Amino acid sequence: MLKLIWRNLIRKKLRTSLTVLSIGIALVLISFLQLVLAAMSGVEGTAANRLVVRNAISLTFRLPASYEQRLQTLDHVEGMTILNWFQGQYIDDRPENRFPRFGTNPETLLSVFPEMVISEDEVTAWRSERASFIAGQTLVDEQGWEIGDVISIQGDITPVDLELTLRGIFANPDDPSDERRMYFDWQYVEEALGNPGIVGMYYLRLDSADSMDRVISQIEAMFENSPDRVRAETEEAFFLSFLQLLGNVQFLFNAIGLAVITSIFFITVNTMAMASRERVTEVAVLRTLGFSRPKVLSIVMIESLGVGLLGAIFGASITPVVTNALTLFLSGQGVIFNSLEFTLQTLMLILGIGIFLGLAAGLVPAAQAINLKIVDGLRQVT
């Protein structure tokens, strides 16, 4: 019986392959959008025991440097550092030159991000030289830098020009996207500005995720009546707040996905309908030969399922290639994703949609096939 189904599938090779191709491409699109969503939410690489303290008004407001001492009095805090976003301009506005730049405290950065891999010597070199920086492996590869290279970044929002020497290269196996960052000593900027003592974010690492809720409420209470009220949140919530700024991207992408599925549904139904229409006589012959209704039903359904599955397999097999190509293309357009990883979840999604499409598209022709009066089928000449 399987042989019969296979023969049916390849009877009109062109039609089957066109349908499989269109299902495949549509599934690639859907999985690409899902991968983008996953990448944008960027919660990958966040640690459940890290929290961010920033000004309650918004990111454009800073906090006083004096808060550090008060935060240090808290229990459960194992590490604390500062992160200050430094926009500036490196060479020009091209997307590859717009990597994240953070001013930090070289003495404490690793206490909060222990997963960063960097040699002891490089850290020491970075700590002992104010005008130096460390950069992630990806960034170093992109820019073709070598240890000892000097770069200059023009200040804009923060009116300080930086001249920094690369003293270390780090890796971050937990979060490859982190490797597009650079860190430098914030004291460089503080000195140039006459030590105003400003901090964008305090980054804290706690002993465990269980202490998180308690510490967050302690921190918010601590500064309740201070001139600059703070907002303390988990690293994950902090990242998600950026996604929320974009509005309902998730809804948009899911709506696109749904319309795309509807579209390929019609395509698949159409193919199956065409196939079964051509074979009315054959179905009648099968029934005459003693094939039961359930058997005829399953022949049609399995064939339809086969189309859906073939489409899904094709889609899944080209998704990684297409995703890489698209990521490359988009980075040329200024939209940079750090990593779009083809996950098992995406694979399951693609297969699931393929199976659903195949089954749903087979329903109508299958129903027609079992309701067919043998006499009518034999009479019909196509």
Place this chain on the structure above:
Amino acid sequence: MVPIKYNIKSLFIRKATTLMTILSIAFVVLVYIGILSLGEGLRMAFGASGDSSTVIVLRRGTDTETQSYFPSETHRILSTLPGVAMGPDGDPLASGETLTLQIVERPDGSETNIVLRGVEKEAFLLRPFIELTEGRTFVPGTAEVIVGRQLAGTSTDLGVGGVLELGRLSFDIVGIFDAEGSSYSSEIWGDTRVFGDAFRRTNYYSSTRLKADSQSDVQTLINAAENNQQIVVDALDEVSYFEAQSTRSSAVFLLLGNLVAFMMGFGACFAAANTMFSQVSARSKEIAAMRVLGFPRRTIMSAFLLEACVLGLVAGLLGALFSLPFNGISAATSNFFAFSQINFVLRTTPDVLLTGIALATITAVLGGVFPAWSASRAPIPALLREG
């Protein structure tokens, strides 16, 4: 020439197949138009904000008002530049404004950044299109604000009578203003000094807008501001400023739309090819008959292409029709470079609709080329034998 009636009738003979192909293409068009109308709405929101005789001055090196700041002294120098128009009261039409981003919770619990614009009376003189639709304007020197209509529409908490905690003060919402759908309609406006007090940031401005004496003086005024040795600023006309903002923000939608159109276009193209192939094979005897009657191959090919074209056109029209309810839907996204929310409405403009219909037609015709070609090439005996 084969009468077009023949093609249309042929499409109708296989109603189900034709309909499903049309629907599959129509949904692709629907998605495409949907995304394009997002981009278009965003573009219009920014486009409506600019005035070509107004010069906007920012701190040198910054691209958006929310990033920029300079001392009040800079603003004072700017307002005395030659070429600045005078207002009805004899003061220069120079509007110093402060922009503050404030985290605000959306009704669904997610968060966004809203622009608080601190203004003085010149802000209204420079933007005559701003109109109060409800309540009254704020009284200078008091903790009162007015809310842009599109922002007010997103949450009931932002209506007249509401109270907003901003910085260390509580502000009463006393009015709702409309700014002709421009990006100002996504902002909250209040007195510069009171905002400064609330956020303990005084004696600074984010931007200064200067009204040029006459249209021709705009460039002169820009040069005067940028070349003044006492201040470090960038100046550009307001239209260019907003164009840059809108290009950056809507580029993402344009990119997404083209990506979806490109990939789904393939799928739809294959669907059209399938349908046209089945049309050709179902009508092999007819084709043979036409050939025998003396219709040249070229005519047969063009007849089938025309049929594909009709298929695409109908699908495009249907997709466009489905998309009409999109027009006017409110949406909000972030101004990507200022990190502030901008509310806008989707616009299914004629341009957008036509682009969608064109996409459908091109798709269907591309899908029809090969089947039409094979129909015209097949030898007559083979055609007669088939089926």
